[in-house]
Amino acid sequence: MPQPLNYLHESASQTAGPYVHIGLAPGAAGFEIFETELGTDIAGPNAEGERITVEGIVTDGAGAPLKDVLIEVWQANSAGIYAHPADRRSSEVEEGFRGWGRIISNFDTGLFSFETVKPGIVPGRNARPMAPHLNLWIVARGINIGLNTRMYFGDETDANAKDPVLNLIEQVNRRNTLIATREDRDGKVVYRFDIRLQGENETVFLDV
Numbered sequence: 001m002p003q004p005l006n007y008l009h010e011s012a013s014q015t016a017g018p019y020v021h022i023g024l025a026p027g028a029a030g031f032e033i034f035e036t037e038l039g040t041d042i043a044g045p046n047a048e049g050e051r052i053t054v055e056g057i058v059t060d061g062a063g064a065p066l067k068d069v070l071i072e073v074w075q076a077n078s079a080g081i082y083a084h085p086a087d088r089r090s091s092e093v094e095e096g097f098r099g100w101g102r103i104i105s106n107f108d109t110g111l112f113s114f115e116t117v118k119p120g121i122v123p124g125r126n127a128r129p130m131a132p133h134l135n136l137w138i139v140a141r142g143i144n145i146g147l148n149t150r151m152y153f154g155d156e157t158d159a160n161a162k163d164p165v166l167n168l169i170e171q172v173n174r175r176n177t178l179i180a181t182r183e184d185r186d187g188k189v190v191y192r193f194d195i196r197l198q199g200e201n202e203t204v205f206l207d208v
Helices: 020-024 157-162 172-178
Strands: 051-059 070-074 100-104 111-117 133-139 147-153 179-185 188-192
Touching (some): 100 111, 147 172, 172 179
Antiparallel strands (some): 070 100, 070 133, 133 147
16 A cells, blocks of 8 residues: 555655756866757847846855856846746847856866846846846756846946845845846947855745
């Protein structure tokens, strides 16, 4: 006779492990399987708006950089439109704009970096505008379940002040863990966004 559900034990958990790159980004692991890997071109050549570079390091609770991180990015275009059927305006996005990417950290330094366009303001629930942001999903060895967070832009002060998600975070110092700093470097716009998994100034992660 089958045992009642309350007698069943929780299945053993498993981290992403050392093989996550082979499955999701084989080129980074040295396996030439595809001519073009998914997620390497987020915006495409026809995207309008300001071209930007985003870079940063993911650190553990001791402050050491993780060197085997995979980050997936979802974003709207510069007009605040997602290239997804759930967005009723998706037919208006530029040709080639995916708004999705998959980034691997440098195996030696832990630095991740990618190029895209700065997203626009997105309509949220009850027509409340959400400030320009990137949606990030993080996996690495030692993480049982992928972590979701957002990256906002430090030069969008007014929009950030009205963002419904940022306003759910009562402590200002915690809210600041989601805001990237802007730098003009050699004629390019670079946003720095470091992610701290634990410890002091731990990044805010979202339950989605």
